[in-house]
Amino acid sequence: MKIEMKEGSVYGPQLMGAHLIRGKFVREGSEFLQSFNSANHEDLLGEFPVAGESQIQQAVSAAQDAFEKWKKTPAPIRGSFIGRLSQILEREKEPLARIITREIGKPLKESLGEVQEAIDTAQFFQSEGRRLYGQTVPSELPDKELMTYRRPLGVCLMITASNFPFAVPSWKIIPALLTGNSVIWKPSQDAPATALSFALCFLEAGFPDGVINLLFGDGKTGEALMSFVEKSKIHKVSFTGSSAVGRKIGEVCGRALQTPSLELGGKNPLILDESADLQKAVPTSIVSCFGTAGQRCTSTGNIIVHEKIYDRFEKAFLEAIRNIKIGNPLLHPEALYGPLFAERYLQTFLDHLNWGEKEGAKRLTGKGRITKDEMSPHFVGENPDQGWFVEPTLWAAVRPSMRLFQEEIFGPTVNLVKAKSFEEALSFANDHAYGLSSAIFTQNPLHMLRFKEGIEAGMSSINNSTTGAEAHLPFGGTKASGNGTRESGIWVLDSYTRWHAVNVDLASGLQLAQMDVDYGRAGEKQDFSDWVKV
Numbered sequence: 453m454k455i456e457m458k459e460g461s462v463y464g465p466q467l468m469g470a471h472l473i474r475g476k477f478v479r480e481g482s483e484f485l486q487s488f489n490s491a492n493h494e495d496l497l498g499e500f501p502v503a504g505e506s507q508i509q510q511a512v513s514a515a516q517d518a519f520e521k522w523k524k525t526p527a528p529i530r531g532s533f534i535g536r537l538s539q540i541l542e543r544e545k546e547p548l549a550r551i552i553t554r555e556i557g558k559p560l561k562e563s564l565g566e567v568q569e570a571i572d573t574a575q576f577f578q579s580e581g582r583r584l585y586g587q588t589v590p591s592e593l594p595d596k597e598l599m600t601y602r603r604p605l606g607v608c609l610m611i612t613a614s615n616f617p618f619a620v621p622s623w624k625i626i627p628a629l630l631t632g633n634s635v636i637w638k639p640s641q642d643a644p645a646t647a648l649s650f651a652l653c654f655l656e657a658g659f660p661d662g663v664i665n666l667l668f669g670d671g672k673t674g675e676a677l678m679s680f681v682e683k684s685k686i687h688k689v690s691f692t693g694s695s696a697v698g699r700k701i702g703e704v705c706g707r708a709l710q711t712p713s714l715e716l717g718g719k720n721p722l723i724l725d726e727s728a729d730l731q732k733a734v735p736t737s738i739v740s741c742f743g744t745a746g747q748r749c750t751s752t753g754n755i756i757v758h759e760k761i762y763d764r765f766e767k768a769f770l771e772a773i774r775n776i777k778i779g780n781p782l783l784h785p786e787a788l789y790g791p792l793f794a795e796r797y798l799q800t801f802l803d804h805l806n807w808g809e810k811e812g813a814k815r816l817t818g819k820g821r822i823t824k825d826e827m828s829p830h831f832v833g834e835n836p837d838q839g840w841f842v843e844p845t846l847w848a849a850v851r852p853s854m855r856l857f858q859e860e861i862f863g864p865t866v867n868l869v870k871a872k873s874f875e876e877a878l879s880f881a882n883d884h885a886y887g888l889s890s891a892i893f894t895q896n897p898l899h900m901l902r903f904k905e906g907i908e909a910g911m912s913s914i915n916n917s918t919t920g921a922e923a924h925l926p927f928g929g930t931k932a933s934g935n936g937t938r939e940s941g942i943w944v945l946d947s948y949t950r951w952h953a954v955n956v957d958l959a960s961g962l963q964l965a966q967m968d969v970d971y972g973r974a975g976e977k978q979d980f981s982d983w984v985k986v
């Protein structure tokens with residue numbers, strides 16, 4: 453099946469966007485949303501229908517019907533579909549990465565990494581189809597067997613964000629399908645072309661009609677889909693996005709007695725103790741803070757530096773920031789980062805420049821939006837007005853009580869926080885609502901240990917960035933960063949299956965657990981008869 457295209461721009465054609473329902477393209481909706489190249493808004497990638505009640509209804513019933521058959525397909529066979537998907541992704545790695553970069557404007561190297569993350573995930577779960585282990589458990593009664601099975605949940609709704617429009621959906625969709633569920637995917641309104649290109653790979657891999665359905669839309673589409681959770685037509689929601697929206701999704705799922713998977717915001721701390729190797733810490737911090745223009749949920753938000761090395765680090769870090777190049781990544785591969793993905797991110801970013809100053813922090817660098825009139829030495833290329841490009845921003849004199857320290861900005865901005873000791877740095881690192889990622893640079897083994905034990909975060913790096921998690925370790929956070937569910941590796945299996953406990957009694961007569969069991973004899977008898985007098 454091929455999607456229709458129109459002539460586009462030098463970057464590529466325009467897509468006639470369509471939902472994918474029951475294996476067919478459906479170009480119907482209440483209205484259409486447009487997807488522009490984030491690094492050049494004159495380039496339109498396509499127009500995509502916004503799903504209304506009718507398309508949602510169609511997708512839910514397609515997923516429901518498909519589930520009934522798919523769950524009965526043996527797991528190793530489901531794994532072979534995933535294996536075919538991984539081969540298609542490998543073959544198409546470069547063009548898929550180009551679509552990601554064209555749509556959201558992250559550097560091609562990062563987009564290639566995203567597709568690779570999906571390949572890694574597919575390869576991991578292909579073989580999981582030959583495991584999906586349950587347990588055999590000894591019974592307390594003779595001639596009786598106990599065992600456990602993983603069972604699929606049903607129709608899973610995946611709601612994903614624009615910053616990782618390929619890798620993060622793969623973390624959700626691939627294990628959900630492998631474990632026998634069917635999927636409805638509502639990707640970010642800022643990355644529909646990437647989602648459609650990924651969905652086409654699932655089609656080519658031969659997944660039966662309706663096993664994976666794709667619906668485009670905005671927040672309202674998401675809300676309309678959530679009403680099917682209340683009607684028990686959707687059995688699982690997996691969401692990556694803001695903590696505010698995650699809370700609302702959690703409320704709806706809670707009322708339906710479901711556990712959603714919620715991967716939410718972060719304000720990730722990076723500690724530099726007095727033994728930190730600055731040769732490594734400085735370039736790593738640049739990537740950790742400004743890679744993907746700071747639009748990763750794992751981006752570093754606060755760098756907490758021991759006072760003894762503070763001045764040296766500040767100087768070296770500022771120097772490294774000066775060398776950052778920003779630009780349209782398809783034209784300028786030397787750019788460390790491209791544009792902000794959406795206008796609303798630009799607004800939050802520009803706002804924080806004002807209120808950050810008002811609360812007394814010192815802006816060491818970063819003048820805000822880059823335009824033709826306000827050109828920046830960081831910018832490579834002709835016309836920054838074509839996208840939402842902003843300068844890297846560094847704040848000093850930030851304290852944990854400040855809003856700057858506490859709030860996720862989702863842009864290329866970071867705070868320097870001075871600490872008197874390792875212990876103070878660790879307590880600062882925990883002094884915020886989030887708990888997603890964290891990092892420390894130290895050569896002191898005791899600090900490594902105390903950091904690992906004391907940090908409140910789902911993920912921690914030692915002498916490495918807060919970003920860059922590998923695809924087979926559990927990904928997720930604590931506190932306001934999530935609800936404790938995990939993605940990736942074997943841990944995600946618990947998010948898409950329920951345990952089913954089975955017993956088989958082979959005895960000739962009735963025998964009752966707990967009651968007909970001979971537990972043996974204990975020692976001397978105690979007399980409790982005085983304890984209760986009726």
Ligand code: UN1
Pocket residue numbers: 615616620692747748749750918919920921922
């Ligand atoms: C995200 O920002 O939602 O660890 C995911 C990382 C990436 C994934 C980030 N592998 O930074």
